[in-house]
Amino acid sequence: MSEELIVNESLITKGLRTIFHIEEDENGDFTLRDPIQMDDGKEISGITKAEIAEVTKRLSEAKFKNESSFHWEREAEFSLVSLDPIGAFERFFEDKEFLGQGENPVTFKTGRPSREFSAYLLCLFTQNPLLMKTPRLRMLLNQIRSLSATRTSTGARIIRRSIEADSLLEVIGKALRVTTLHITSTRARSDFETLANSFLFHAAYNTDAAARIGMDSTFRSQAIQRVRRTQTGSLEAPRQAYDADLVHHYLMGVAAEIPLLEYLAYYHIAEHFFEKIFNEDLVNQVRSGITDPSFSARRNKDIQSIIKIVTKVQRQVKEEGGVNEQRALQLVLDKFVDVSRLAADLDAYDATLVDYYATNDVPFAGASKASIRGGDDDAARSAIAKRIYKVRNALVHAKEGELPKYAPFAHDEELAREIPLMRFTAEQIVISQGRVL
Structure with a gap:
């Protein structure tokens, strides 16, 4: 993680306010003006101050962190970037889990980011005004907002789109279309990046679906500084x-x-x-x-x-x-x-x-x-x-x-x-x- 990046409750809150219409109560909890309906019928209506604090604490406890990964003693999570233009890796490895063998098995899980990684992404683009202006990110933010239920003039609820998630941060992670690799071990390890690269080689060897550890270009300021010399209309x-x-x-x-x-x-x-x-x-x-x-x-x-x-x-x-x-x-x-x-x-x-x-x-x-x-x-x-x-x-x-x-x-x-x-x-x-x- 770059030295300039800070992950804290204030930035997470700022990011949530940027995306959603939320109201804060006297306890510091946040309620969505338009709740989000899940596929299983559950409704996500907001996020508590306690959950934001818990996620922030978890991120601060990471033993090692950089732009695209967080490592704890027995687990790590890596952001992945597909290396093919049609997203074969994301499709093939969406919500998959692979359990290793031996006395100390290692579990590899691919899919949408955890609450912690979603909060990190939220802080990442909240701190960088350039990221907020990119066309792709504006589209993604609109996708997140479209998850909220709206009401007609008669008060009937219309669900534009529904997904499966357990928290508001997971909703953000799924809507941002970021794929992560979550590795867990039964013992403390310091070689999680080696394990991650081993998994990616194994996946590419067997499926021809290739990805690498890294941050999606949507969240990298260097990638958005395109050389657009004129507007399309002119x-x-x-x-x-x-x-x-x-x-x-x-x-x-x-x-x-x-x-x-x-x-x-x-x-x-x-x-x-x-x-x-x-x-x-x-x-x-x-x-x-x-x-x-x-x-x-x-x-x-x-x-x-x-x-x-x-x-x-x-x-x-x-x-x-x-x-x-x-x-x-x-x-x-x-x-x-x-x-x-x-x-x-x-x-x-x-x-x-x-x-x-x-x-x-x-x-x-x-x-x-x-x-x-x-x-x-x-x-x-x-x-x-x-x-x-x-x-x-x-x-x-x-x-x-x-x-x-x-x-x-x-x-x-x-x-x-x-x-x-x-x-x-x-x-x-x-x-x-x-x-x-």
């Missing part, structure tokens, strides 16, 4: 035509839910020009050599200097199995990327990013700082190329024992901060290839 017709291959890579990046895939999709746009730009650079080096006033075709040493240029490049290509990618990347940036525009795009997206790149390395990639503003543009492009290339290498190379190394999901937050730099760079490359319609 969108104009395009004035340029763009290369289809570049467009397809760009669309893949915009649509990707996994940061690794998003980053690589944008990188492929730059990579598209590597061989062409690299060969052009070689031709320019040779042309510069033979057109220099000091060059003479009659002097062997002058001819040999040109041969050395070509031989050196050929040797690099042979050793690396292709063009020198870092050099090619820098050449692509030199040709297509305007540094001041890149800085402006980053500022418009997140005003902290330019300073972040200038003062922070990328630990999982061994990539150094990149000063984008206030210096020489050529030096800036060189630093950007090195940072981008090392991040890319960390994503595609994962040999055992090599450090630094990207760990899937574990480094997603760090990688997410690198995506804007790669995306805005790729956008300039695409636009530079545009043809006026």
Whole structure:
């Protein structure tokens, strides 16, 4: 859990008031103006102050907690994110329980979040105004509100939708469509995350339904900072035509839910020009050599200097199995990327990013700082190329024992901060290839 996140009774109460029409009595208990009808006929009419205090106490007693999990001595609960676009994992593992074997059996239960995890989610988006504004979350909040019974002008009750739950917090958890994995053990353990990943592998191996530990993008502030530059109503017709291959890579990046895939999709746009730009650079080096006033075709040493240029490049290509990618990347940036525009795009997206790149390395990639503003543009492009290339290498190379190394999901937050730099760079490359319609 991030240091900024606080889970307390006040935030839970604030979240409840945001979602429901509730009234507080003299005892501090809360009553719904419109009760919620369950499938079994039971009615949930509110929540007591004692239940809120109990849930808060349970969360505070967790031995370990982070963005997507809570661990106690004998149990843990993990938020899960499905890795397929049609939600096969959620459908297959909705409200399922699996009992382990042996002297100390472990129970795995999948389904909607517990009261405690629902309260945590409530606190999470209550503290972040950006989360409250996302279209998907507004839709989810409307779904929760629609569970309440309403009355016609004659007083007859209309039930819009009913579900099974034992408390108001469970109602919220079910309506938010979050899936969690709840693990319980007969003895104290410290390896709950290992158990969770073992279960997820076992599930994927046997059912082809894949999920990972993590927070749904609805509740992650980084994921909601989309680059919407205009409202739909003011969108104009395009004035340029763009290369289809570049467009397809760009669309893949915009649509990707996994940061690794998003980053690589944008990188492929730059990579598209590597061989062409690299060969052009070689031709320019040779042309510069033979057109220099000091060059003479009659002097062997002058001819040999040109041969050395070509031989050196050929040797690099042979050793690396292709063009020198870092050099090619820098050449692509030199040709297509305007540094001041890149800085402006980053500022418009997140005003902290330019300073972040200038003062922070990328630990999982061994990539150094990149000063984008206030210096020489050529030096800036060189630093950007090195940072981008090392991040890319960390994503595609994962040999055992090599450090630094990207760990899937574990480094997603760090990688997410690198995506804007790669995306805005790729956008300039695409636009530079545009043809006026």
